[in-house]
Amino acid sequence: MLIFYYYVLLRFSNNYDLKFQLFVYFFYGLVLLVFLRPKLLYSRFTWFVLLVFYWIYLIEYWLVCNNHDILFGYFFIVFFTSLFVPTIRRESFLSKNCSYLIGLIFLFSIIHKWSSPSFLSGYVIFQILLTWESYLFLDVLLPMDYQAVVATNAANFERFLNHQIPFKFLIGTKDLFLISKLITFSALIIESLIAVLFLLPKKLGIVKYRDYVLIAFMLTTYFPLKITGFFYILFLLGITQTTSKDKRIRLGYICLILVYTVFNFHLLD
Secondary structure, three states: OHHHHHHHHHHHOOOOOHHHHHHHHHHHHHHHHHHHOHHHHHOHHHHHHHHHHHHHHHHHOOOOOOHHHHHHHHHHHHHHHHOOOOHHHHHHHHHHHHHHHHHHHHHHHHHHHHOOHHHHOOHHHHHHHHHOOOOHHHHHOOOOOHHHHHHHHHHHHHHHHHHOOOOOOOOOOHHHHHHHHHHHHHHHHHHHHHHHHHHOOOOOHHHHHHHHHHHHHHHHHHHHHOOHHHHHHHHHHHHHOOOOOOHHHHHHHHHHHHHHHHHHOOOOO
């Protein structure tokens, strides 16, 4: 919790006004107190103060903060509420509510995607394929110099953002657009599946596969696209909704976050 909380603050600490800077320094001070008095880490008062300040930040910067920052705010409410639940039922409480949060995330995502003609047409993914370096491995499948197309489009797009110089995308071949359509409908199917699996009661047999589907989605979608904020919050929700019996699944989430961190921040370089 504290690590993700710090991640959000660190990402925005240089972008906002003095009031936000004071908020960041307050967090540093509170963490220092926790190290000096470890018992504060288990104090409801400590988490209540962090929760209040985090929601002050969210409300203040609601129009500019990211969706996963808001999602973390909802998770924070669930986490804080769990501190008032008897210890014997706390794991079950967190598991149930985090499962619902994951299901609702993907349900809203699916509703948004199905109501977006530009996404359904494949052009959203097509633009990503034309400008992002995340899918350069497709170069071996395409009858063109895909890496050169992406490099040129990315450079032109950056000049457009910085200097408003108009340009035309290099489109490449129709195979690339077909791939974008395939990725688009694959995303719709797997996100719909995740929404259903995490909203269904756990007593249904099919639900036991939901963590594997979520991990596969994170590995094949958020990993190459480097959507770090949502990757971390889904990891946090995913591992929290497991129970002490799910040791193998928890290990899967931990391995996933370690591999992502190593590759995303180039720790092997």
